Amino acid sequence: MSKQYTVMLFDLDGTLIDTHELILASFMHTLERHCPGKYTREDVIRYMGEPLLDQMRRFDPDQAEVMVQTYREHNIQHHDEYASAFPGVVEVLHRLAEAGVKMGVVTNKQRKTAEMGLRLLGVEKLMQTMICFGETEKAKPHPDPVLTAMKRLHGKPDQTLMVGDSKYDLMAGKRAGVASALVGWSKHDPVELKALEPDYVLDSPEDLLDLAGLGSKGTS
Numbered sequence: 379m380s381k382q383y384t385v386m387l388f389d390l391d392g393t394l395i396d397t398h399e400l401i402l403a404s405f406m407h408t409l410e411r412h413c414p415g416k417y418t419r420e421d422v423i424r425y426m427g428e429p430l431l432d433q434m435r436r437f438d439p440d441q442a443e444v445m446v447q448t449y450r451e452h453n454i455q456h457h458d459e460y461a462s463a464f465p466g467v468v469e470v471l472h473r474l475a476e477a478g479v480k481m482g483v484v485t486n487k488q489r490k491t492a493e494m495g496l497r498l499l500g501v502e503k504l505m506q507t508m509i510c511f512g513e514t515e516k517a518k519p520h521p522d523p524v525l526t527a528m529k530r531l532h533g534k535p536d537q538t539l540m541v542g543d544s545k546y547d548l549m550a551g552k553r554a555g556v557a558s559a560l561v562g563w564s565k566h567d568p569v570e571l572k573a574l575e576p577d578y579v580l581d582s583p584e585d586l587l588d589l590a591g592l593g594s595k596g597t598s
Contacts (some may be wrong), residue, residue: 383590386482386538387551392564392565396461428546429548458494483496483527518549521551557584
């Protein structure tokens with residue numbers, strides 16, 4: 379697995395932060411308010427990773443915009459109650475930063491909630507750029523957010539790695555011409571995602587150290 383990537387771009391939810399229950403709770407709160415009794419958690423899980431408005435349009439195109447507002451209000455109110463770092467993630471990010479790896483976040487979340495997540499983990503100062511929903515012409519799976527982040531970090535495609543947990547992350551990375559890594563600690567179906575042929579499948583956050591040319595203890 380060893381290779382030396384100098385730029386690493388991370389999705390947020392399901393990659394750095396475990397927000398699975400936060401997302402589901404916010405969706406079910408929203409769906410029960412606007413479409414009572416029609417949808418289950420499984421209906422939500424199927425489309426996790428898409429831009430929020432696109433997801434809401436799947437459930438009710440006519441109410442999608444007001445449903446987004448309901449979701450965001452619940453999500454912000456309960457964020458720190460449900461969200462937490464995946465084990466090992468914070469430590470690995472610090473090791474990567476100490477080794478000089480340039481890091482950024484590429485997410486389909488709004489900036490406000492993305493910043494809440496980074497503050498919760500205490501890693502906001504480690505990220506040298508962040509691209510959020512609405513800040514590029516198109517969102518993931520379009521390559522624009524990945525290309526924009528890479529440009530800001532002065533990265534080269536063959537030295538840049540996109541790390542994520544959904545098909546939208548993998549597709550965005552491939553379309554941007556950079557390597558992609560699928561995290562193995564998310565709730566997404568790994569069989570379906572492996573079919574997209576990510577360049578790497580990570581068993582633990584420590585695998586990122588190898589991809590930065592470091593040993594598992596953070597030394598070269």
